[in-house]
Amino acid sequence: MIRPQKNMNAHQRSPAENTQSKSPLANKANHPLAPAHSRKTPLWIQHLLHWFSVHQRTMPWRDDPSPYKVWVSEIMLQQTRVTAVIPYFERFLGQFPTVQSLADAPLEKVLKAWEGLGYYSRARNLHQTAKIIHFERNGHFPKTEAEWLALPGVGPYTAAAVASIACGQTAAAIDGNVMRVWSRLRGIREDISTPAWRNKARADLIRYARICNASLFNQAMMELGALVCLPRNPACVDCPIRNNCIAHRKRWTDIIPLRKKINPVPHRHEVVLLISSNKKVLMRQRPEKGLLAGLWKFPSQPLDKTHTSSSRAARALANSLHIPQTNKLQKHQRVEHAFTHFTQTLHVYRMELATAIKLPSPDWRWCSAHDLDTLPLSRSQRIIANEYNAEDERSS
Numbered sequence: 001m002i003r004p005q006k007n008m009n010a011h012q013r014s015p016a017e018n019t020q021s022k023s024p025l026a027n028k029a030n031h032p033l034a035p036a037h038s039r040k041t042p043l044w045i046q047h048l049l050h051w052f053s054v055h056q057r058t059m060p061w062r063d064d065p066s067p068y069k070v071w072v073s074e075i076m077l078q079q080t081r082v083t084a085v086i087p088y089f090e091r092f093l094g095q096f097p098t099v100q101s102l103a104d105a106p107l108e109k110v111l112k113a114w115e116g117l118g119y120y121s122r123a124r125n126l127h128q129t130a131k132i133i134h135f136e137r138n139g140h141f142p143k144t145e146a147e148w149l150a151l152p153g154v155g156p157y158t159a160a161a162v163a164s165i166a167c168g169q170t171a172a173a174i175d176g177n178v179m180r181v182w183s184r185l186r187g188i189r190e191d192i193s194t195p196a197w198r199n200k201a202r203a204d205l206i207r208y209a210r211i212c213n214a215s216l217f218n219q220a221m222m223e224l225g226a227l228v229c230l231p232r233n234p235a236c237v238d239c240p241i242r243n244n245c246i247a248h249r250k251r252w253t254d255i256i257p258l259r260k261k262i263n264p265v266p267h268r269h270e271v272v273l274l275i276s277s278n279k280k281v282l283m284r285q286r287p288e289k290g291l292l293a294g295l296w297k298f299p300s301q302p303l304d305k306t307h308t309s310s311s312r313a314a315r316a317l318a319n320s321l322h323i324p325q326t327n328k329l330q331k332h333q334r335v336e337h338a339f340t341h342f343t344q345t346l347h348v349y350r351m352e353l354a355t356a357i358k359l360p361s362p363d364w365r366w367c368s369a370h371d372l373d374t375l376p377l378s379r380s381q382r383i384i385a386n387e388y389n390a391e392d393e394r395s396s
């Protein structure tokens, strides 16, 4: 059962309260403080907006929807659930309270603050965009959807969401939740993953966004998809727009939305060496471009068909680092990890060296336990580092 929210701010009141507003903003339909809707607004949208005013979840960026907060939250919410984002958002805003503080921070500090959220290109783009806003735009945030779209890491959905929620612009923000709600509401039995479907949906939704408060309309559609119109077993009995919903009426909720079959993701194996010497472990920083760019990792290499076993691949990797054969390798750990496009098993081998080897190039480093705690690592590398530090603590 969804409970009414207690702490609604000025622009999140019920439609009845909002239409009584005496604010001079009342005439600007899409200003964030404008009323939720007017007399021209279709009844189903009035029901939807009223439902949103009562049932919306509390989120730290909703109380003060400034461009900085909404932009950071939308970037974090790409590929990540709200509940996982909230603690990261609060820590991130504590560390970088303004766009200037984010622009001035070194990238490594931003990556460290992002650690565990995954999809690190989001953090790099956020940092790059903060620099553009602070240094090239004199701290002025973009206003329109098109201006937001021109910035690194901002796609059509994010541009529309930030422009409407934080800047009072008319835009249709179409994420996975909105696609599901809209296709069911209209009973559209077409593949929703095609650009043609999206373009048509955007053209239809923008007409509705124009005649009510676009910020609230977009947020209400997304919230309905997240809380009621679920992918499986939508809670149609609790839905404020069920009387208008074609999928509900025709019992099509199991077949809509239609989406073409997605190929299964490939699985890859990689060997990882945990090489320690004098209480330090060997690490390497990833290149500035590519997957997990700029993060640190343990020496590793993909396990492919040329390797007959993970132990042989680990030995070959040790040989490539000129580590003498006399040093023994021990099977240490297995870590499973999932990326969007593939899943991965890391076969971790451990090796203790009496004397540290010479570093192969400047991007390598012998790291202490403290370094391991402070360097930005991907989730799977963090699991290996934490296990190493815990063992180190137990043995000392």
Ligand code: SF4
Residues within 6 Å of the ligand: 181, 184, 185, 228, 229, 230, 234, 235, 236, 239, 240, 241, 242, 243, 245, 246, 247, 248, 253
């Ligand atoms: S009635 Fe059911 S299927 Fe239709 S929008 Fe509401 S929750 Fe989704």
